[in-house]
Amino acid sequence: MKVLGLSGSLRAGSHNAKLLRAAGDLLPPEADLTIFDGLKAIPPFxxxxxxxxxxxxxxxxxxxxxxxAVLVATPEYNHSIPGQLKNALDWLSRPLAESPLRNKPAAVVGTSTGLFGAVWAQAEARKVLTAIGARVLDRELPIGFADDAFHEGGLADPDQALAxxxxxxxLxxxxxxxARPALAAS
Structure with a gap:
């Protein structure tokens, strides 16, 4: 199974990219995570x-x-999702009937340096993904104080790693x- 990770942050030392890497280590054994690294190159819609x-x-x-499946990790900019992430999602919505997100399972998580861990941005990203037609999990993972939330092995807090x-x-x-029914032997 292939899971595509999409970080809403463009910076090299992104906490949300760290969160995606931590997710890659926690995926079930049959799943692999690939992080899309071309968000910065996407022009304005x-x-x-x-x-x-x-x-x-x-x-x-x-x-x-x-x-x-798609896993989005987003920071929070001005109580919403970063503009470049929203721009990419706008591109993915056009034309809506051809969107690769239609009926695609998706989840949104996020981390920020503040107390609330990108809660509003996660809600906004889920709303946009749902509008495009993705099957979005009604879950969130707010990880606040991102500067201290990670260590070399992933998330520092075992409860957050479990969540x-x-x-x-x-996902x-x-x-x-x-599951497909087995064909009857003839």
Whole structure:
């Protein structure tokens, strides 16, 4: 099973990229996480360009289409999601009927340097993903004080690591193909 990780933060030392790497270590054994690293190259959404997607946008479309599930890790900017993440999601919504997010299992987690751990941004990201048609888990994982939330092995707080593992197990369960009945032997 392929899970695509998408960090809403562009900076090299991003706490949300660390959160995605921690998630990669906690995924069930049958799942692999690939972190999409091309968010910074996605140009501003322009309806005039939606039918001839720029290469960076097509790369994101393809990465999501090839995945079984999507995990978004977002910081909180001004009580919402970062503009570049919202911009990428806008691209993914057009045309809506062709969005690779339609019916795709997705989860949102987040961390920030403040007390609340990107709670509002997580809610906003879930709302946007739902509007696009993703099957979004109704779960959140607010990790505050991100400067101290990680150590070399992942999340410093074992309860937060356990909560993240639970979200990932639920996401993996949603991504598994429906069981097919066995064919009768003739």
């Amino acid at each position: 322009d309806e005039d360009d939606e039918h001839t997607r720029p290469d960076a946008v097509q790369a994101l479309f393809d990465a999501i289409a090839e995945s079984d 993240l593992a639970g979200i990932l197990a639920e 993996a369960g949603e991504a598994k193909p429906a």
